[in-house]
Amino acid sequence: MKLLNIIQRATDFGTLRSRTNFFSFTLKCLFYIIPAIILGHYTDIYIGKVKQDKALGDNDIYYILLQTLINISTFYIILIFFSDFTSEFQATIAGSYFIVIYFGLQSNYINMIKEYIS
Numbered sequence: 001m002k003l004l005n006i007i008q009r010a011t012d013f014g015t016l017r018s019r020t021n022f023f024s025f026t027l028k029c030l031f032y033i034i035p036a037i038i039l040g041h042y043t044d045i046y047i048g049k050v051k052q053d054k055a056l057g058d059n060d061i062y063y064i065l066l067q068t069l070i071n072i073s074t075f076y077i078i079l080i081f082f083s084d085f086t087s088e089f090q091a092t093i094a095g096s097y098f099i100v101i102y103f104g105l106q107s108n109y110i111n112m113i114k115e116y117i118s
Helices: 005-010 023-052 061-080 091-104 107-115
Strands: none
Touching: 005 023, 023 061, 023 091, 023 107, 061 107, 091 107
16 A cells, blocks of 8 residues: 555544554554643643642642643534544544543543542
8 A cells, every 4th residue: 555545544534444554543543642642741740730839729629620621621622623533532443542542641630530539
């Protein structure tokens, strides 16, 4: 398969064309992994700094709510500007990978929720 064809299949968001070739599928996964790593990491770091500065007080619920609001806002912005990209979040493995990596990198978010519940 030609390189141009592989790239076309991988960048055809909203379709299942990348499934027909391993390299197209791999490239599409990378297109989902890289933004998820960047967004998830920096969201977690930002909230960690806000919490360290105690900008919202000592109660963890405020930081949990702030991070939840940032997560929802991030998804909404992606939905508005990249609707074909988000259409694969539930329909494809590559799209699901974005969600797993995005939230998986937000370990402080999960820890705050666990501490608050306990």
